Amino acid sequence: MDENVSVVLVGINGYGSLYLQELLSNTDENVHLSGVVDIYPESSDYYQEILAREVPVFQSIEAFYDELKADFAIISTPIHLHREQACFCMNQGSHVLCEKPMTANPADLSPMINTRDNTGKFLAIGFNWSFVPSILELKTDILNGKFGKPIRFKSMALWPRDLAYYHRSSWAGKKYDDNGAMIFDSVANNATAHFLHNLLYLTGDTIDTSGQPDTVTAELYRVNNIETFDTCAVQLKTKKDVDIYFYASHAVKENKDPCFQLEFENATITYDGNKTAHNIVAIWNDGTEKVYEGPEKYSHLTKLPVCIDAIRKQDNQIPCGPEAASAQVKSIQAMHESVPDVNLFPQSFIHYEASERRYWIKNLVEDLGHCYINWSLPSDVNFEWSIRGRSIKINE
Secondary structure, X not given: OOOOEEEEEEOOOOOHHHHHHHHHOOOOOOEEEEEEEOOOHXXXXXXXXXXXXXXXXXXXXXXXXXXXXXXXXXXXXXXXXXXXXXXXXXXXXXXXXXXXXXXXXXXXXXXXXXXXXXXOXXXXXXXXXXXXXXXXXXXXXXXXXXXXXXXXXXXXXXXXXXXXXXXXXXXXXXOEOOOOXXXXXXXXXXXXXXXXXXXXXXXXXXXXXXXXXXXXXXXXXXOOOOOOXXXXXXXXXXXXXXXXXXXXXXXXXXXXXXXXXXXXXXXXXXXXXXXOOOOEEEEEOOOOEEEEOOHHHOOOOOHHHHHHHHHHHOOXXXXXXXXXHHHHHHHHHHHHHHOOOOEEOOHHHEEEEOOOOEEEEOOHHHXXXXXXXXXXXXXXXXXXXXXXXXXXXXXX
8 A cells, every 4th residue: 555645735725725735734655646727726725835835836737747647636616617527637636626516517426437437546525414423323323224214304504795705706696607617606506516416425325425316396595695505495306205305594694504304214324514513313113223423523624634545555446426516516416507596685585794794585584494394385374485396307
């Protein structure tokens, strides 16, 4: 087993700064940062440290591979660049960890999978929870039938975001870039994408697959001046007949961290990131309990040592690769097909908090909380602002 792993980090600003900080502070002398790639490297808080350590800096991945090689490429760049960059790095001989989502365009899925298969390199997708031990233990128990047949799953995450969030980049909240590449940056395809994916992942038939969506009915809303949506409520049915409900918003006054509930024939599993214990608790119908560590008790970069360990062991079995991440991609597209024109919240519900420079919607935390408790869409409750989308059948 070769302990040495060379790494190239593509994208060192934004979320990429977390990877960069981790790699620069890494105490494993056998993990070597061979180079970084960014079109604006001087914007990084760590730029001077990069220079001081004489880490090579490149403005394109082509320029990096013209001079150097890497065992492992980490891609933390805008959504619409993922397919091209991931495929390029695999073709250059690097295993790849690509940040979520895998892509915005379902047409990219097959080329990315084919490139992985043809090169013999793994392609990991950075959905944090799918790499942490407690979620993997929970899924193993699900696969072993310990809870019986899955019936219905739900999750909610309400995270306020200010105007600066939507000005963080030229592609924030956009559907397409200037060349027509799909971005579809939204609350469900970026910040809270982890939690929609987690529901799908936990319905997968194997440890490295997700349950595939069959029908999707969405309600999409916005208060911010974006092309996509900052609020959603979604009802989804998988091809194995599991009902999934997902609620997310950035247009709220109060923060509510992710929670989920999973109902099975013989047990109910709950997690609430807003409670002190932060554990996942399974309770069987006879009162028996099992407690799993909450996923937020682990580092968001647990995926990094998992991938490095896989390279060292020459084991390409990654818990979250394309077969796991593709379900989220298909679900997002179906959500936009369900609601082609995102609905603007009525003016009477809109509040602007000047001190925080953010918009929020009156009673939205309570309204979505009501829907979460009752396994319903807002239109089922006839909220004044609610507009139901079409039911979309996803054909394979």
